[in-house]
Amino acid sequence: MLEGSLHRQGPGLLQTLIESLDSLRLLGRRSWLAMLGIAVGCAAIVALLNIGQSAVNEAMTAFKGMGAESIVASFPFSPLNSRALPPTLDTRLLLKKLPAIAQVAPTTFHSGQVRYAGRTVDAVVLGTTGGLAGTLDLKLAQGRFISDFDQQATYIVAGAKVAHELGIGVPGRPLIAGMQLQIEGYLFEVIGIARPQAPNPLIPIQVDEALFIPIESMRRLQPSPQLSSVIAKVRDGAVIAESAQDLRTYLEEVLKGHDVEVLVPQQLIDSLTHQSNTFSYLLAGLGGISLLVGGAGVMNVMLMNVSERRREIGVRMALGARARDIRMLFLLEAACLSVTGSLVGAAVGLLSAFLFVWFSGWRFTLAIESLPLGVGSSLFIGLFFGLYPAVTASRLQPVQALRDD
């Protein structure tokens, strides 16, 4: 048996791996500490990136609620152009031509007195289309909003404050079918009441103080209604400036000869970008530091390992281990620690990020890049800091390693 194996050179990779695993198992607490170092580093990165992503999304949602995706187009009066603006706009054609726009609503404007059950209230009447509910995030307390099928129907939707002043939809007098408001001698049937909505400085419409009618019905109140503004909502807030320019070009083409002014919430967008950048820098910094700390811990453990096992290295060399056998043994030990540590760390990181987000009441968003980033970098750190001690160990002279001291 001995003779038959004489031509074999050194231990195989699998055997060295088994030896490394055994060695780690027998090292006990020391291995656990090294693995803990890597796992903590990896968990920190994964958790930070995931929490950060969720936080960014949370902030984005808050900004979106403030109208960061809205564009308002208006038509300044120009004495040079005597042509009247059209009473409405083909929204379906616009949406087809400009795919970046998610929703759009033209508005016409009339202010006058509204009468109901003996009460008279001054109010703003807006002629618009069904798209306005989407562009303004308008929610209804009762009934429905006007739709594109209402055409010239004399339907009306009341803002919360106007409804309250008129005494409709209040306790004791709920909205029922057939309730009619009188404006300029015309009767409009109330089909819905909007929920109260905080005034938005970016949009020139106070929802609570307005009444909404189908844009085609405006002809009943005015002989020749003219478009006063177009409100649009974009799909992607990041390219809102470009979308606004597209909208402007389109409107200028459709409304030949009229100036078009577009307003985007630039300040909001700027601070959104700024905040998102700040978050990214913060997270990168924290992740880097935690990884560095973890890596230093790993190197510390590995170096201690080598100096404590110098005798063992000497004995192994005396028994016939070559420098590369020693190097492989230590490197595989480091690799096993790094792989296990980083996988455990990734799982722990994900779990803690999920719990953190859950307790904060945010919505959890998986930052998918955090997994390869966290696992990859801690693997790299583990191997990098494991390589140095491994090379140090293999460079020892057998006589040196065996010496007593």
Add this chain to the structure above:
Amino acid sequence: MEPQSTHTLIAMSDVCQSYSMAGHNMPVLRDVTLNIRRGQTCAILGTSGSGKSTLLNILGLLDRPASGQFWFAGRNMIDATADERAQLRNREIGFVFQSFNLLPRLTALDNVALPLFYRGFTRSEARDCARVQIARVGLGDRAHHRPADLSGGQRQRVAIARALVGSPSLILADEPTGNLDRSTAHDVINLLLGLNDEKAVTLVMVTHDAQLAERLERCLQVQDGILKETANRRAMTDA
């Protein structure tokens, strides 16, 4: 110098070794010439600092001489690479140290199997061979104990089993009884000499004990780096 006949295991001539200490070159071995035939038993005596450990390290291929000629089992050791020396250590030499040098975390059996691991044996092959050797030194029932749970004499016997497991042609023992009491020391020496009788393994042993040295065929004295052979009774009767 040519390698001698196949009966010669070690052929050394004019070997010098020195260490530099604080900028000074300290000679440790001066022009050592030594031939050892296969199957001989040989004692190396000397006070501490005489250079006998250095000589043993060179004989054990753990260290390379600064100058001179050194043939081991017909191979030139001056030109050998570190890997070649490691391989020869693994196949031709068994070490027995004064302080045993067993790996504390491994069982006695795995300690004995360790040299075979570096020869490419699988774990079960190596353990099978180790089991035979550990039984031969009389510790078959202690195979799964860790070194810490064994007495000094038992540990040294495990170390001897480890030295034997690879069927070496040379056993180098560095004061193998230095850490043992008298009667245990006696057992260990008997075991080593018995192996020499039985398997014709060459035995080179460093010792302080002149009485012990008398039991070996040859006796070499190292003094201030110079090697002198003192004739032994048995050596004379051999001649």
